[in-house]
Amino acid sequence: MNEPDAHPPLPRRQVLRAAVVGGIAIYTASLGSRAYAALLDEMLLTAPAWNGRTDRLRFRIDGTSKVTGGKVFARDIRARDMPHWPQQQAHALVLRTTVADRLYAGFDLSLLGTDLKPDRVVTAAHLERDGLAFPAFYGEDILLPLGKTPAYLGQAV
Structure with missing residues (x-):
């Protein structure tokens, strides 16, 4: 059995x-x-x-x-x-589009107080200026440039 x-x-x-x-x-x-x-x-x-x-x-x-x-x-x-990890660390926040049917016009951080403003902002213009290219797998725009329509909802800006 x-x-x-x-x-x-x-x-x-x-x-x-x-x-x-x-x-x-x-x-x-x-x-x-x-x-x-x-x-x-x-x-x-x-x-x-x-x-x-x-x-x-x-x-x-x-x-x-x-x-x-x-x-x-x-x-x-x-x-x-964590053992053997650096004592300092940084944080990043990725802003994403909420619509995909209009041109991207940028974002406005002026409402944030000085203590809330980011230390550094990285945009598609910065990546292009610095000659940073990503593998084709990520598509044409890893960060959405100004004046373009997002390829999908939630595309990083």
């Missing part, structure tokens, strides 16, 4: 999803890097405990961190918190 398989085969979608997620993780944190090794040494990347009977996690992987006030989400992690 055949017993039911304790671990049914994974659906193809789950396998593909896991492969994509794994590929991104390897790309963002090279397995041979000192930073990645430090994460493992300091137990920042620990495998979750699985319940063998139900094939589910025994508890939420962020549960302990949440109740002890630790770092939980990626937004809680800063470069200075």
Whole structure:
């Protein structure tokens, strides 16, 4: 008599999803890097405990961190918190179009107070001026230039 398989085969979608997620993780944190090794040494990347009977996690992987006030989400992690990472970091905000049926006329930061204005603004004109070219994969305009119609909703300006 055949017993039911304790671990049914994974659906193809789950396998593909896991492969994509794994590929991104390897790309963002090279397995041979000192930073990645430090994460493992300091137990920042620990495998979750699985319940063998139900094939589910025994508890939420962020549960302990949440109740002890630790770092939980990626937004809680800063470069200075990571071993072997720089102590300084910068932030970027990408502005995107909300319509794609009219010419782009630029954006106005004059309403922002001096303490809220960005340290640096990068536009398509800056990229062109500095001769920065991106692979064709990204299309003709990685940042939408003044006077052009967006190629799609949400195109970066």
